Amino acid sequence: MNEDRVKMRNEQWREDLRKSIPAKERAAIERTPMPELDPKERIKCYDEVNQGFSKEQAMHEATRCLDCPNPGCVKGCPVNINIPTFIKNIERGNFAEAVKTLKQTSSLSAVCGRVCPQEVQCESQCIHLKMGHKAVSIGALERFAADWQRDHGDQKLPEMEPANGIKVAAIGSGPSGLSFAGDMAKLGYDVTVFESLHELGGVMRYGIPVFRLPNHVIDYEIEGLRKMGVKFETNCIVGKTITYDDLHEMGFKGIFVGNGAGYPRFMNIPGEQLNGIMSSNEYLIRINLMGAGRGGDTPVLTGKTVAVIGGGNTAMDSTRTALRNGAEKVLLIYRRSEDEMPACKAERKEAKDEGVEFMTLHNPVEYIGDENGHVKAMRIQRMELGEPDESGRRSPVPVEGAIEEIPVDLVIVAVGVAPNQTVSKSIKNLETTRWNTIVVDEATQQSNIDDIYAGGDIVRGGATVILAMGDGRRAARNMHEKLCK
Amino acid sequence: MNKIIAKEQLSATVVKLVVEAPMIAKSYQAGQFAIVRYGEKGERIPLTICESDVKNGTISLVVASAGKTTSTISSLNAGEFLTDVTGPLGQAANIPTSGTVLCYGSDSNIAYIYPIIKASKAAGCKVIAILDGDVILEKEIKECCDIVANKADLNNILENGGIDRCFVSASATIMKEISECTTAKGIPTEVALYAIMVDGTGMCGACRLTIGGKTRFVCVEGPLFDATQVNFDEVTTRLKSY
Numbered sequence: 001m002n003e004d005r006v007k008m009r010n011e012q013w014r015e016d017l018r019k020s021i022p023a024k025e026r027a028a029i030e031r032t033p034m035p036e037l038d039p040k041e042r043i044k045c046y047d048e049v050n051q052g053f054s055k056e057q058a059m060h061e062a063t064r065c066l067d068c069p070n071p072g073c074v075k076g077c078p079v080n081i082n083i084p085t086f087i088k089n090i091e092r093g094n095f096a097e098a099v100k101t102l103k104q105t106s107s108l109s110a111v112c113g114r115v116c117p118q119e120v121q122c123e124s125q126c127i128h129l130k131m132g133h134k135a136v137s138i139g140a141l142e143r144f145a146a147d148w149q150r151d152h153g154d155q156k157l158p159e160m161e162p163a164n165g166i167k168v169a170a171i172g173s174g175p176s177g178l179s180f181a182g183d184m185a186k187l188g189y190d191v192t193v194f195e196s197l198h199e200l201g202g203v204m205r206y207g208i209p210v211f212r213l214p215n216h217v218i219d220y221e222i223e224g225l226r227k228m229g230v231k232f233e234t235n236c237i238v239g240k241t242i243t244y245d246d247l248h249e250m251g252f253k254g255i256f257v258g259n260g261a262g263y264p265r266f267m268n269i270p271g272e273q274l275n276g277i278m279s280s281n282e283y284l285i286r287i288n289l290m291g292a293g294r295g296g297d298t299p300v301l302t303g304k305t306v307a308v309i310g311g312g313n314t315a316m317d318s319t320r321t322a323l324r325n326g327a328e329k330v331l332l333i334y335r336r337s338e339d340e341m342p343a344c345k346a347e348r349k350e351a352k353d354e355g356v357e358f359m360t361l362h363n364p365v366e367y368i369g370d371e372n373g374h375v376k377a378m379r380i381q382r383m384e385l386g387e388p389d390e391s392g393r394r395s396p397v398p399v400e401g402a403i404e405e406i407p408v409d410l411v412i413v414a415v416g417v418a419p420n421q422t423v424s425k426s427i428k429n430l431e432t433t434r435w436n437t438i439v440v441d442e443a444t445q446q447s448n449i450d451d452i453y454a455g456g457d458i459v460r461g462g463a464t465v466i467l468a469m470g471d472g473r474r475a476a477r478n479m480h481e482k483l484c485k
Numbered sequence: 486m487n488k489i490i491a492k493e494q495l496s497a498t499v500v501k502l503v504v505e506a507p508m509i510a511k512s513y514q515a516g517q518f519a520i521v522r523y524g525e526k527g528e529r530i531p532l533t534i535c536e537s538d539v540k541n542g543t544i545s546l547v548v549a550s551a552g553k554t555t556s557t558i559s560s561l562n563a564g565e566f567l568t569d570v571t572g573p574l575g576q577a578a579n580i581p582t583s584g585t586v587l588c589y590g591s592d593s594n595i596a597y598i599y600p601i602i603k604a605s606k607a608a609g610c611k612v613i614a615i616l617d618g619d620v621i622l623e624k625e626i627k628e629c630c631d632i633v634a635n636k637a638d639l640n641n642i643l644e645n646g647g648i649d650r651c652f653v654s655a656s657a658t659i660m661k662e663i664s665e666c667t668t669a670k671g672i673p674t675e676v677a678l679y680a681i682m683v684d685g686t687g688m689c690g691a692c693r694l695t696i697g698g699k700t701r702f703v704c705v706e707g708p709l710f711d712a713t714q715v716n717f718d719e720v721t722t723r724l725k726s727y
Contacts, residue, residue: 282689
């Protein structure tokens with residue numbers, strides 16, 4: 001992989017391109033801001049907030065990349081995308097070649113370009129940062145290339161191996177399952193993806209709001225897989241509708257489990273069962289998947305004052321969705337300080353721009369209901385930061401006596417999710433951890449059962465689209481090796 | 486898409502739809518339910534599965550008209566299609582293999598108790614059914630039950646003793662009333678809880694209830710729970726959420 005990258009970097013066009021503008025000049029160019037909808041307008045609709053680069057903006061931003069001989073960005077990417085090669089292709093205007101480079105490693109570039117936390121991955125290693133400049137906008141460029149391909153001509157089939165007639169299954173149609181399916185289809189396998197919901201895409205569909213990841217982006221990826229011959233079975237829950245044994249009977253020789261971490265956690269504090277308090281999963285499923293408040297028959301509660309509990313991206317997504325769903329005041333309540341928040345910086349900024357009020361160092365301790373059993377207020381405990389805990393972050397400690405009551409009429413609990421055990425519990429002897437994640441060999445994604453591989457959140461507990469995608473691809477590679485022996 | 490093969494009006498507001506769903510028919514066990522959706526904008530709603538026919542690959546869904554979605558689905562006829570049917574969901578009833586089982590059902594909830602009656606009888610139990618309210622499926626239940634009684638007989642049945650297990654499916658108020666009588670006699674009693682659900686697979690938590698002091702999800706851990714652990718007022722209140 002490394003050798004390939006060096007070879008590509010040494011190609012004549014690339015050397016010429018590097019020499020065409022001195023590094024100093026490249027470094028002096030300001031980072032191109034992502035064009036976005038006006039915060040006041042965008043909270044009235046579900047249109048995509050980030051509009052993406054124009055061709056000119058993309059080529060201009062690509063010029064900033066110094067095409068380092070030893071690129072940190074590649075190391076910062078969890079799946080080591082050949083970033084300089086795709087960026088330099090954008091700079092010279094060869095977008096098709098940029099897409100080809102991305103596709104060698106990533107099967108979901110249009111998604112990752114939108115939802116990856118680049119600031120802590122590729123962009124965090126950019127040489128510009130060491131010189132006191134802003135990093136190259138790698139995510140926006142990745143998105144540009146993927147969107148360009150979608151908007152230009154037919155979806156081309158990748159080179160496919162001849163069909164080998166071997167049946168393999170993916171359980172779950174989220175990022176890991178789709179990536180696995182794509183790679184196995186390319187290798188000639190007869191792939192079926194089983195999905196429990198009525199729509200495909202997993203967390204990309206039900207979790208991430210359409211104003212961050214529009215449905216048509218996911219649809220395009222799934223359409224591409226269908227063209228490659230991948231079959232999809234919706235409304236099919238492995239462990240309920242069919243069993244692991246059924247899959248064998250149906251002739252599947254390898255199974256990839258990527259059913260995610262979809263089980264919402266609650267805090268188990270008094271009053272949490274009141275009406276008007278729900279998990280972020282419920283809130284986002286109603287609005288994203290079912291179209292509540294957007295023309296669907298499914299209802300969703302609205303509130304004037306909405307409190308969202310948590311500090312991750314799902315919490316941010318919930319606050320921003322609440323604004324679009326008619327809330328007048330949205331509070332984000334998080335028990336640590338903003339520095340410890342797991343949500344990515346870009347989304348924190350977007351939430352603040354839209355008017356979300358951050359109440360950090362606060363933690364709910366009790367909810368109070370009205371005479372109809374609907375939440376009307378919450379008691380929140382002020383916190384301060386103590387010693388670092390096992391996650392390395394300073395742990396929040398209650399400030400004695402500092403409890404206040406604030407009125408709320410809707411509460412969204414976004415304090416994390418746990419693995420859904422429906423699949424794993426239905427497979428006898430499958431090894432799981434005490435957190436109910438599936439145990440796999442990190443190098444191969446293989447579980448303790450020979451024909452079962454797993455990846456994504458069901459293994460990691462809660463991670464990112466790109467890591468899930470990497471798992472799916474690694475599982476495909478290793479399952480293929482085993483099956484063709 | 487699942488084709489409706491047959492439709493039967495069980496009462497003025499309750500219909501039975503026999504629907505093509507071969508995989509669900511094969512996996513279904515008494516006590517489980519399905520999530521159904523009709524129309525591209527339709528909501529997902531839980532419906533009782535009251536029969537499954539493995540040979541013909543069908544399940545029977547029971548729909549009681551209460552709101553927009555249930556009314557729309559009730560109005561569908563044989564030959565039409567449901568957009569999505571997912572299942573079987575929830576835990577199967579723990580059917581005893583001997584002794585006497587008392588099954589109490591009222592109104593449309595009788596549809597949930599019917600397969601439990603049938604399975605208990607088939608497993609070798611003596612089964613007493615008490616049917617209450619706007620009774621449905623009476624003929625079918627009489628065919629697979631030792632005694633069919635009504636609510637007025639409850640005290641006598643309990644006084645006579647000999648009941649080993651009890652299943653109740655009714656409104657929360659009635660389940661509370663009945664299970665208080667049966668548990669007072671020391672009869673292990675399970676009640677079929679119902680709750681608002683969206684996905685029905687443990688993802689949303691809309692159906693959560695406090696059971697024995699702990700938060701439990703009706704969709705994956707229920708619908709049957711030990712009556713002594715249930716807060717019936719909470720069941721009623723949470724249903725008013727929407």
